[in-house]
Amino acid sequence: MPIVSSNTQARDEGYFRREWSLGAERTRDMADEKAFLVPVVIDETSERRASVPDRFRLVQWTRLPEGEPSPAFVERVAGLLGIERPTEGSARATLATASPLRPVAPRPHALRTWLGIGAVIIAVTGGWLLWRYSGKPATPTTLVAAEKSIAVLPFVDMSERHDQEYFGDGMAEEILSLLAQIPNLKVIGRTSSFKFKGKTDDLRLVGSTLGATYVVEGSVRRAGDRMRVTAQLIDAVSGAHRWSETYDREASDVLEVQREIAQNISSELRLEVARHTAKSSRRSVMSPAAYDLYLRGLHAKNRYDQRGLEEAIVDFNRALEVDPTFVSAAEELADAKVSIAAFGLVPPISGYADARVAVGAVLKLDSRSATAHALLASIHIWNDWDWKAAEEELNIAAALEPTNPDFMRLAEGRLLKGEWRDAIRFCERSLALDPLSPSVYETLGWAQLRLGQYSEAEASHRRLVELSPTYSFGYFELAETLLLQGKLEQALVEVSKERNPAARLAGMAIAMMALKRKRESDDYLASLVQSYSRDAAYLIAGVHAFRGEKNEAFAWLTTAFEQRDVWLTGIKGDPLLKSLTGEARLTEFLRKMNLPQ
Numbered sequence: 001m002p003i004v005s006s007n008t009q010a011r012d013e014g015y016f017r018r019e020w021s022l023g024a025e026r027t028r029d030m031a032d033e034k035a036f037l038v039p040v041v042i043d044e045t046s047e048r049r050a051s052v053p054d055r056f057r058l059v060q061w062t063r064l065p066e067g068e069p070s071p072a073f074v075e076r077v078a079g080l081l082g083i084e085r086p087t088e089g090s091a092r093a094t095l096a097t098a099s100p101l102r103p104v105a106p107r108p109h110a111l112r113t114w115l116g117i118g119a120v121i122i123a124v125t126g127g128w129l130l131w132r133y134s135g136k137p138a139t140p141t142t143l144v145a146a147e148k149s150i151a152v153l154p155f156v157d158m159s160e161r162h163d164q165e166y167f168g169d170g171m172a173e174e175i176l177s178l179l180a181q182i183p184n185l186k187v188i189g190r191t192s193s194f195k196f197k198g199k200t201d202d203l204r205l206v207g208s209t210l211g212a213t214y215v216v217e218g219s220v221r222r223a224g225d226r227m228r229v230t231a232q233l234i235d236a237v238s239g240a241h242r243w244s245e246t247y248d249r250e251a252s253d254v255l256e257v258q259r260e261i262a263q264n265i266s267s268e269l270r271l272e273v274a275r276h277t278a279k280s281s282r283r284s285v286m287s288p289a290a291y292d293l294y295l296r297g298l299h300a301k302n303r304y305d306q307r308g309l310e311e312a313i314v315d316f317n318r319a320l321e322v323d324p325t326f327v328s329a330a331e332e333l334a335d336a337k338v339s340i341a342a343f344g345l346v347p348p349i350s351g352y353a354d355a356r357v358a359v360g361a362v363l364k365l366d367s368r369s370a371t372a373h374a375l376l377a378s379i380h381i382w383n384d385w386d387w388k389a390a391e392e393e394l395n396i397a398a399a400l401e402p403t404n405p406d407f408m409r410l411a412e413g414r415l416l417k418g419e420w421r422d423a424i425r426f427c428e429r430s431l432a433l434d435p436l437s438p439s440v441y442e443t444l445g446w447a448q449l450r451l452g453q454y455s456e457a458e459a460s461h462r463r464l465v466e467l468s469p470t471y472s473f474g475y476f477e478l479a480e481t482l483l484l485q486g487k488l489e490q491a492l493v494e495v496s497k498e499r500n501p502a503a504r505l506a507g508m509a510i511a512m513m514a515l516k517r518k519r520e521s522d523d524y525l526a527s528l529v530q531s532y533s534r535d536a537a538y539l540i541a542g543v544h545a546f547r548g549e550k551n552e553a554f555a556w557l558t559t560a561f562e563q564r565d566v567w568l569t570g571i572k573g574d575p576l577l578k579s580l581t582g583e584a585r586l587t588e589f590l591r592k593m594n595l596p597q
Helices: 006-010 015-029 054-058 071-080 088-098 109-125 128-134 165-179 190-196 203-210 251-268 278-283 288-301 306-322 327-342 348-365 370-384 387-400 409-417 420-433 438-450 454-467 474-484 488-495 501-514 518-532 537-546 550-563 566-570 575-580 584-592
Strands: 149-152 214-223 226-235 241-250
Touching (some): 149 190, 149 203, 165 190, 165 251, 190 203, 226 251, 241 251, 288 327, 348 370, 370 566, 409 420, 409 438, 438 454, 474 501, 501 518, 537 550, 537 566, 537 575, 550 584, 575 584
Antiparallel strands (some): 226 241
16 A cells, blocks of 8 residues: 655655565566555645556555545455454444544644554555445446437556556547537436446446446557557447447547547447537647647546646646637636635635636637536626526526536526525436536535435435545535434534534534533634634534524624635525524525525
8 A cells, every 4th residue: 555645755765665666566466356556645646746656557546635544445445355344333433432522733744644644554444445446336326328328438548658547538538528419319427437437347337327328438558649549339238349449540630539439439329410519620729739738637627626726727728828729728727717716725706706717718719618608607606696697607508518417507506596496406407417426416415405305415415425435515514414303423423524624623513512512512613713714604604503603603604705705605595504594684694695585
């Protein structure tokens, strides 16, 4: 289990490098299906730039921020080693014992790193490798596949140096985008398809889990200016091969190869393809150098952490320097800037202002960019609180690309305005195209919670954390749902797993108050205020409201308003604010946010 971090990056030599080399060499003596290497990254070190043996790049890496093993990681490695899975009761007891009941002061960075390394070594009793090689996502759900439905899996990097993962991922993503333009073809969204990266032993399972009749898989190999791309179409019901092709071309022909693959698949499925679609024509303009930078940016952005988004912004800007007319690069640059503002990784006011400029640049290049209109709607929702303008932009986006599952923002807009049943309807439409999307399950759970559908909301939030155990606020939202059902001890267990530190403190403060342990609730709330008053004003307001402290709650709501706190948009129907219902101050506050009463 090699531990990769900024510390290993900084050391060009050391005994650990000998151990790494020995581990990499030992894999040569083992069968391909033998699970052996588990590279673990405990900080923001880039997988692409990590100084490690090449064989480490042949397996999927896992990230454990600050070296803290997730329960899923522990359980999976335990399964691989044949260690008996703990029962729910024993697991709960272990978590309750391991989780401190009082806030812990932040540790110095170096100490935290080494404690994290120790924690990861102990976590060898969990089961990541079993999941990595089993070819099965957690608790797969069988969906009924439409007759003409397809999923595109990431293309495997077969290059000698194994440094073309970004190219294989980008190739699959672009083919998916081209197929999505074909009428009468249901294309599964990227989020769900890419859940099966490196786990494609049973493509029939992939198809049944995603609700796809057909699966596209392939591989890429690049050497100098040449590339070899292999693609094949599999019938996910029977497992039979329907079509396959190998393309030996110049690397500069990548766009043409992508189009040929999409056209050959459509021909095999007897579907009509428009010869000149908006996206395919605009993708044909850019230079190979710009396109390579674009694919690198996509690969970094899709990690959706701060380092990945920052790398992506640099790559997309460089692509646009090479080719200023490259619409797709401009779209992805705008998306990265909206994301970095929405995640609170930059101050909201300046972050959204920068994002607005980037969206405007896309619309200057292509006024019919559905992505740009959807991103502009996001800015109207999360920063401007201009619901009418947001809905207009979303309607434009949906009309331009009606089969794009990313327009789950339609559900978000309905949810935040209090139209919860409509939000559920849009979430269900999104899940038909992207059935393994954590963000859709989060929005669905929010809407169900506000309708008082607590058991349904619990199921949605459990699915959310099952699909993405490190999802920010995922365990907080699950714990909130459990609290509202009176499952107080379960809520305490779940909120202790929350990876967002502010949400974990807020959740513990609420859970302790529900358990009538006010002194401990006071301690958690004090730590939340001390550390996150500039970043989590709405969370602090929610804790005070849950504790019945109305004046303090309204004071912090005012602070959240001034800070343009992104979570403030969820105020409508928030169960944590129930004690404020009927207050004239709340009515006035909703009016300031342009929300219906």
